[in-house]
Every structure is written in C-alpha cells, then in structure tokens.
Amino acid sequence: MNIIGPDKLIWGVEDLAAAKQFAVDYGLTPQNEHYYSALDGTGIEIRAKDDKSLPAALTTGSMLRKTVYGVKDQATLDAIKAEFTDREVKVLADGSLELVDDMGFVLGFQITIRTTNTEKAERINAPGDVNREINQPGVTKTDVPRVQSLSHVVYFVPDSVKAEAFFANRLGFVTTDRFTGVGPFMRPAATQDHHTIFFIQAPAFMQGCEHFTFHMAGPTDVVQAGTNMVNKGYQSFWGPGRHLFGSNWFWYFKSPFGCNMEYDADMDQHDESWQGREAMIGPDNSQAFLLQYREKWAPGPGGPKP
Amino acid sequence: MVQSLKLTMNKIFLGVIDDFAEEQAKGFDLNHSGSDTFFIVRSKNKLFAYKDSCPHYGDTTLPWKRHHYLNNVAEYIVCAAHGALFQIENGKCIQGPCLGQKLTKVPIEISEQNEIWIDQTIIKEFNL
Numbered sequence: 267m268n269i270i271g272p273d274k275l276i277w278g279v280e281d282l283a284a285a286k287q288f289a290v291d292y293g294l295t296p297q298n299e300h301y302y303s304a305l306d307g308t309g310i311e312i313r314a315k316d317d318k319s320l321p322a323a324l325t326t327g328s329m330l331r332k333t334v335y336g337v338k339d340q341a342t343l344d345a346i347k348a349e350f351t352d353r354e355v356k357v358l359a360d361g362s363l364e365l366v367d368d369m370g371f372v373l374g375f376q377i378t379i380r381t382t383n384t385e386k387a388e389r390i391n392a393p394g395d396v397n398r399e400i401n402q403p404g405v406t407k408t409d410v411p412r413v414q415s416l417s418h419v420v421y422f423v424p425d426s427v428k429a430e431a432f433f434a435n436r437l438g439f440v441t442t443d444r445f446t447g448v449g450p451f452m453r454p455a456a457t458q459d460h461h462t463i464f465f466i467q468a469p470a471f472m473q474g475c476e477h478f479t480f481h482m483a484g485p486t487d488v489v490q491a492g493t494n495m496v497n498k499g500y501q502s503f504w505g506p507g508r509h510l511f512g513s514n515w516f517w518y519f520k521s522p523f524g525c526n527m528e529y530d531a532d533m534d535q536h537d538e539s540w541q542g543r544e545a546m547i548g549p550d551n552s553q554a555f556l557l558q559y560r561e562k563w564a565p566g567p568g569g570p571k572p
Numbered sequence: 573m574v575q576s577l578k579l580t581m582n583k584i585f586l587g588v589i590d591d592f593a594e595e596q597a598k599g600f601d602l603n604h605s606g607s608d609t610f611f612i613v614r615s616k617n618k619l620f621a622y623k624d625s626c627p628h629y630g631d632t633t634l635p636w637k638r639h640h641y642l643n644n645v646a647e648y649i650v651c652a653a654h655g656a657l658f659q660i661e662n663g664k665c666i667q668g669p670c671l672g673q674k675l676t677k678v679p680i681e682i683s684e685q686n687e688i689w690i691d692q693t694i695i696k697e698f699n700l
C-alpha cells in the first residue's frame with residue numbers, strides 16, 4: 267500500500283495556550299487557529315482536550331487523539347477501505363478515512379498534503395568531496411533553522427507484536443530494525459525513511475505517545491533549533507546526540523503535549539534489499555554519542571587573549 | 573548563641589512563603605548546574621518539596637519549562653516527558669509510566685518568620 271508517512275497528528279491538550287506557544291517556539295507556523303505546520307505542509311492540530319470534534323481519548327491520559335497518514339493517491343485510499351471489512355471505516359467530509367487499529371489508536375488516511383516545499387539537506391565539505399556552494403558560509407549567527415517535515419511517532423503499546431503485525435499485514439509497513447523484546451522500527455511502503463513509527467512494549471496503562479518529531483535539514487539545524495529552545499526556557503529531555511538505528515541526529519524536549527517532542531535529521535534510507543538488524547535496547551545501543559547543552563563559552567575573559 | 577549561628581550557617585535560605593502564590597511551584601538550582609534539582613509547591617497554604625527527578629527513568633527532570641511543575645488547574649504535579657501525574661501532598665504517581673511510584677520528598681524547614689530553609693546535610697544526602 268502506498269502509504270508515505272504521518273501527515274498530521276491531532277492533539278487534545280490540557281493547556282491550549284502553552285501547547286500553541288510551544289509549537290510556535292519549536293518552529294511550526296500557525297496556518298489557522300488549530301493547525302501548525304512545517305515547510306512541507308505536514309503538522310499538528312492542537313485542540314482543547316474537551317473539544318467535541320476530537321475522536322475519543324484513550325483512558326491512559328494520552329493527549330494524542332489521532333494519527334493521520336498521508337497516502338499517494340485515491341487508489342491507496344480505496345485499497346485501505348477494501349482491506350478493513352472487519353471494522354468500521356468512516357469516510358469523513360474531506361474524503362479521508364478513519365478507523366481504529368488493533369491497539370485502539372485512531373488512525374486517519376488522506377491523500378497526502380505533503381508538498382515538495384522543503385530545503386536542501388545541509389551541505390558539508392570534506393577534502394575531495396565539496397558539497398556546499400562556493401563562498402557559502404556553512405553557519406552564521408543569524409541562521410533560522412526551519413522545520414521541514416513531520417517525521418515519525420513513537421508509541422507505547424501493550425503488545426508490540428500485535429502492533430507490528432497490524433502495520434505489517436494490514437498496511438504494508440516493513441520492519442527495518444528491532445530492539446529485542448521492545449519493538450520494531452517500521453517504514454511504510456512509499457517512503458525510504460528508516461522509520462515513521464517505532465513501538466515500545468509497555469504496560470497497558472502507559473499506552474500513548476512516547477515522542478514525535480519533525481525532520482530538520484541537517485544536524486546543524488537540530489542543534490541550533492534545540493539551542494533556541496533552551497534559550498527560551500524549555501527543558502531538554504535527551505540530547506543532542508545521534509541514534510544508531512536510523513542514524514538520525516536527535517534532541518528531545520519535554521512538552522505540554524504530555525510526551526516528548528524531538529528534532530531529527532539525516533535519517534538512513536532503505537529499500538527492499540535492506541537486512542533488518544536486532545539489538546538489546548540500552549544506552550550503548552541507543553546512540554553513537556550523547557552531548558549535553560552548555561551555555562555559550564569561549565576561552566579567555568570575553569576578549570582576545572593569547 | 574554560637575550554636576544557633578552555626579545552625580544558620582549550615583542552612584541555605586530559599587525564600588519566604590510569600591514568594592509563592594497559592595498553587596504555584598518553583599524549582600531550585602543551588603549549584604548553578606543549569607538544571608533545577610528540587611522544587612517546592614505551595615498548595616492549600618502548605619509547602620511540599622520534592623526532588624526534580626521523575627521515577628519513570630530516575631534520571632530526568634519533570635517540567636517542560638522552568639517552574640512549570642503543575643498541570644493547568646494546579647491539581648497535580650506533572651512530568652512533561654510522558655505525562656505522569658503526581659499527587660501534590662504525597663508525590664504519588666496516579667497516572668502515567670511510574671504509576672504507584674513516588675517522587676522523593678525533600679525535607680525543608682519553615683521558621684516562625686515564614687522563612688524557608690534547607691539544611692546542608694539534606695543537600696548532600698539528596699544530591700541537590
């Protein structure tokens with residue numbers, strides 16, 4: 267099935283003003299009262315938790331109310347509708363589909379709203395392999411990192427085997443790598459991103475979103491955007507660093523969405539020839555390296571000193 | 573006289589009760605580590621102090637922004653990483669990944685003049 271990846275996450279939050287401010291400070295652009303988007307049009311819809319337009323909440327307190335996937339075309343929507351004869355599939359006014367998956371999460375499917383309106387990946391130069399335009403500084407003080415595209419969602423699920431089976435067998439996702447006893451990283455058929463979902467096995471009372479993230483143009487933007495967040499008083503949860511599975515750079519921040527919100531960049535791309543790996547989860551396998559923010563500093567007392 | 577002076581020298585002044593509005597929280601970073609290590613909540617005219625460390629992983633702080641320890645209606649302490657809710661009076665997690673576990677209570681002292689103090693030995697003992 268030609269599913270591309272998450273187009274939109276719909277939230278029912280407790281503190282609407284805080285969540286909206288956080289979204290703007292993170293770097294998303296308000297398109298209307300509820301919708302905050304990245305450059306390519308993907309994004310998050312932020313509503314009050316008692317908003318009547320929202321699908322029912324899980325009983326765990328999770329604020330994530332719906333994950334909407336972007337698909338290639340109407341034929342894919344038709345195929346999804348035809349696949350799920352075992353449950354109710356609603357066709358909403360905008361033509362999108364809505365159904366509840368085997369874990370109880372509400373999923374939506376729509377012809378993708380993604381545009382190609384993203385920036386070039388960060389260009390780096392190495393001896394004999396020059397990628398950045400001549401006379402183009404790689405970084406300046408005035409650079410504004412821009413959020414490119416909704417990347418992936420990580421879910422706590424009570425049965426990661428069942429979750430994997432649902433996405434593999436019913437929606438055509440492929441497992442790229444796996445943490446033993448924890449769960450799979452999966453990508454849908456119409457993207458080569460290492461993962462758009464990762465499932466973490468957890469007690470039923472934890473079911474919900476562990477984190478979600480947007481792609482940035484490169485590691486510099488991840489670190490620059492994260493630094494901006496720190497300077498605005500937001501609190502880091504984990505990072506900056508670089509994961510091993512997926513090779514994506516990361517920086518996670520706690521958020522008013524009841525889960526972490528991450529920046530990521532430079533994720534591995536895979537096709538059918540990829541052989542999935544498996545490892546035990548833990549600090550050593552979760553990252554190649556981990557750094558920690560420090561206030562700007564330079565040798566010498568604020569001026570040139572030999 | 574000498575005794576009481578010494579006691580005062582062994583304590584760190586954290587402020588006065590009136591620094592806290594009702595149903596408000598505040599984090600403290602006594603070592604200027606860049607991250608608060610404990611926090612005090614004023615609720616129903618009482619003060620409660622806890623280590624700023626979520627029992628879910630035991631090694632990360634709670635708020636999404638400095639001093640934002642309480643939920644919107646100031647009914648619970650929140651860990652913003654995965655939305656855990658804790659009772660203000662006893663630090664017990666009633667929803668979220670650390671369900672049933674507790675925040676670590678930090679002993680503080682309140683003088684007759686409504687001043688809030690913390691003992692150096694507590695700071696050492698709790699690694700604050």
Ligand code: FES
Nearest residue numbers: 626628651654656
């Ligand atoms: S770290 Fe606090 S709820 Fe997960």
Ligand SMILES: [Fe+2]
Nearest residue numbers: 477479528530
């Ligand atoms: Fe991630």
